[in-house]
Amino acid sequence: MHMLKTSLVIGALFATVALPTLAQDAAAPAEGEVTTEAAANVADPSGTFVDEYGTSFTFSLCGETGTDLCGVLNTLEGESATEENLAFVGQLVMQAPQTAPNEWKGSLAAGGMSAEATVTQTSPDTIDIQGCRAAILCQTLTYSRAS
Numbered sequence: 001m002h003m004l005k006t007s008l009v010i011g012a013l014f015a016t017v018a019l020p021t022l023a024q025d026a027a028a029p030a031e032g033e034v035t036t037e038a039a040a041n042v043a044d045p046s047g048t049f050v051d052e053y054g055t056s057f058t059f060s061l062c063g064e065t066g067t068d069l070c071g072v073l074n075t076l077e078g079e080s081a082t083e084e085n086l087a088f089v090g091q092l093v094m095q096a097p098q099t100a101p102n103e104w105k106g107s108l109a110a111g112g113m114s115a116e117a118t119v120t121q122t123s124p125d126t127i128d129i130q131g132c133r134a135a136i137l138c139q140t141l142t143y144s145r146a147s
Contacts, residue, residue, distance in 0.1 A: 043102055043121045045069060049143035053078040056146065059119075059127070062095060069104040069119055070095045094119075 050056040054077035062070040071094040076085055094117060096106025102121040107114050108131065115131040122128055125145035132138040 043124050045102075045119075045121050045127060048074065048146040049127050050146050051141045051143050053080070055080060055141075057093075057143065063097070067098040068095050069098065071119075 044061075045059045046061060048056055048058045054075060056074040057071045058074055059069055059071050062068050070092060073088050073091060073093045076089055094106060094108050096104040096117065096119060099105045104119045106117055108117050115133050116135075117129060117131045120128045120130075122142075127143045128140055129143065130138055130140040
């Protein structure tokens, strides 16, 4: 049971369902390629976002092209706040390339475990994160921009 909870926590750290994006429909670039037009249609994900439990991340655009999404875990609350998981507070826990306007995909590796993650900015003040382990253990959390 502890392993399942830890897996879900890792998944919850970075999780998102492919929800409708803010950007207008554009021709799909080749996999892994982000067009200049797609990059221009991205809402600004920079800032601190908090979930309903009080866990928060600070996101910023990063990488060579400035279109990757980097996330630092600020606080971890609720059942996820185990001693093992609290070790990642204050650390960069994700750098994911942009795969579509307002969407970034990558993996999160923490404490010897990893999860595939999709981050979708669904509005200027909302980010959904979906994390999956073994493609069947998935969890999605919604984060709202902190005021």
